[in-house]
Every structure is written in C-alpha cells, then in structure tokens.
Amino acid sequence: MPLNFNRSAMHYSDYLQLDKILNAQEPEGERLGEPAHDEMLFIVIHQAYELWFHQSLYEVDSVIGIFGRPTLNDNSPELQTIVHRLSRCATILKVLVHQIDIMETMTPMDFLDFRDKLRPASGFPERPVQAAGSKAGPEIRTPLRPAVLPLPAAPAEKSTGSNRRRRNPPCSSCSTAGSNGCLRYGPAQRRPTRAGRGRAPEPQIHPKTRC
Numbered sequence: 030m031p032l033n034f035n036r037s038a039m040h041y042s043d044y045l046q047l048d049k050i051l052n053a054q055e056p057e058g059e060r061l062g063e064p065a066h067d068e069m070l071f072i073v074i075h076q077a078y079e080l081w082f083h084q085s086l087y088e089v090d091s092v093i094g095i096f097g098r099p100t101l102n103d104n105s106p107e108l109q110t111i112v113h114r115l116s117r118c119a120t121i122l123k124v125l126v127h128q129i130d131i132m133e134t135m136t137p138m139d140f141l142d143f144r145d146k147l148r149p150a151s152g153f154p155e156r157p158v159q160a161a162g163s164k165a166g167p168e169i170r171t172p173l174r175p176a177v178l179p180l181p182a183a184p185a186e187k188s189t190g191s192n193r194r195r196r197n198p199p200c201s202s203c204s205t206a207g208s209n210g211c212l213r214y215g216p217a218q219r220r221p222t223r224a225g226r227g228r229a230p231e232p233q234i235h236p237k238t239r240c
Contacts, residue, residue: 057146065142067135074132081121088114 042048053076056068092114095107102108 056143058143061146063143063146065139067139068143070131070135071140071143074128077128078125081125085118085121088118 054069054072056064056072058065058068092111095101095111098107
C-alpha cells in the first residue's frame with residue numbers, strides 16, 4: 030500500500046484536541062472575582078468522570094448492538110468480545126471509585142469556598158448518569174427519589190414475674206376460679222414467681238369446706 034505524503038501531518042495535540050480540553054475549565058469563582066483554588070480540582074475530576082462515563086456508554090452500546098443480531102452462537106468470537114468489553118467497563122468503574130481519593134484531598138472548608146456559587150447544580154440529573162442506568166434495564170421515566178422506609182416497630186416488652194398475674198386454679202369442690210382463687214371463700218395461696226425455688230404448691234383450701 031503506497032504511502033500518502035500529500036496529507037497533512039497529524040500532531041498529538043491536534044488529534045486529542047487538547048486546546049478544547051485544556052481550555053474547558055472555567056471556574057465560576059474567577060468569573061465572579063472570588064477565585065477559589067480547589068475549584069479547578071473539582072472541575073477536572075468531574076470532567077474526568079464524564080469522559081469515563083462516555084467511554085463506558087460507548088462500550089455498552091456496542092454490546093447491545095451485538096446482542097441485537099438475529100443469531101448469536103455461544104462459542105462465537107462475538108460472545109468473547111462482549112465479555113471483554115464488559116470487563117473493560119468494570120475496570121473503568123474501579124478507576125472512578127479510586128478518583129474519590131483525589132477528591133478527599135479537598136477539605137470541607139475548601140469546598141465551601143465555592144459551593145454557594147454552584148447552586149442549584151447537581152450531578153444526579155445529568156444525561157450520562159441517567160443513561161448509564163437506563164442501558165442496564167427499563168428506561169427511567171420519572172426521577173429517582175430516596176425511598177422512605179417505615180421505622181421498625183418497638184420490641185414487645187417481655188413479661189416478668191413482677192408484671193405477670195397468674196390465675197389460681199379452682200378448688201377440688203367447685204369449678205369457679207378467679208384471680209384470687211375460690212370466689213366464695215376468698216383468696217387462696219398464690220403460686221410463687223419464677224424467682225422462687227422449688228415446685229409451685231397447689232392452692233391450700235380446707236378439705237371440709239365446699240362451695
């Protein structure tokens with residue numbers, strides 16, 4: 030294949046469009062005349078997040094295109110391509126998690142220097158974030174809201190010997206029993222609680238008395 034020496038030479042900066050990338054950081058504090066040093070770090074990290082999300086969506090779209098074919102053999106090279114590209118997405122997610130270490134070098138006070146200038150900006154409704162979720166399942170048509178879970182019920186109070194009342198059995202001559210034993214002849218001997226020792230005695234009622 031003959032070389033084409035007439036085409037313009039490709040340079041590294043032109044190929045990567047570094048002029049656009051490196052001039053895409055415009056801190057809001059500098060525009061308002063209140064510069065904050067860590068705002069540049071904040072912008073660069075989030076732009077890097079967006080670029081990696083863009084690459085992940087590019088890989089997922091290619092996988093969806095392969096699955097959309099009429100037939101797909103289990104041993105075909107296309108299936109190996111799917112595994113390879115999804116593994117790449119998993120590696121990208123690991124990189125995104127490790128970027129938090131860089132973000133943690135910014136103290137809360139450094140963040141507050143420019144946070145009020147960003148209201149009400151939020152990264153959650155951004156298109157790449159929502160697209161990453163919709164690619165993996167049904168389309169999200171309503172914004173996600175945090176679930177409000179009911180508070181767990183208080184555990185039931187365990188009954189103890191001090192708050193539990195036992196009903197004494199009726200005497201051998203009648204079938205009437207109350208909380209105080211035989212209703213006609215008054216209270217009988219109460220059973221001891223669990224704190225007592227030995228077998229609980231039966232109610233003592235005189236054998237000659239009858240209801």
